[in-house]
Amino acid sequence: xxxxxxxxxxxxxxxxxxxxxxxxxxxxxxxxxxxxxxxxxxxxxxxxxxxxxxxxxxxxxxxxxxxxxxxxxxxxxxxxxxxxxxxxxxxxxxxxxxxx
Numbered sequence: 001x002x003x004x005x006x007x008x009x010x011x012x013x014x015x016x017x018x019x020x021x022x023x024x025x026x027x028x029x030x031x032x033x034x035x036x037x038x039x040x041x042x043x044x045x046x047x048x049x050x051x052x053x054x055x056x057x058x059x060x061x062x063x064x065x066x067x068x069x070x071x072x073x074x075x076x077x078x079x080x081x082x083x084x085x086x087x088x089x090x091x092x093x094x095x096x097x098x099x100x
Contacts, residue, residue: 001036001043002071005029005050026058030065037066044069051082056090063094072098 006024008015015021029050036045046069047054047062054062072087082090091097 001040002046002048003032003036003067004048005054007050007053026054026061029054030058030061033062033067034065046071049081056093059090060094063096 006021008021008023010016033045033047036043045067047059047067048071051059051070070087071081072084
């Protein structure tokens, strides 16, 4: 189950105009991950779009809340993703390792 933290892409309704969305509080996002884990206990809960702007602390809390996967690689469909080196440093700090 991929879960995105809203990325306000320029030119979209949630980035500009009357529908402009407020930035999501990182702890609310962590709660979203926890709810996903509780309601879908056998699913792979994957951090997806928005990780480029997430702190290491937010991502660490997401893993503690139940995320067990990330989208890996330099770019998602429309938004950037952290680079391989950054992801590997984070996983190393957290004592996690990629699946073989």
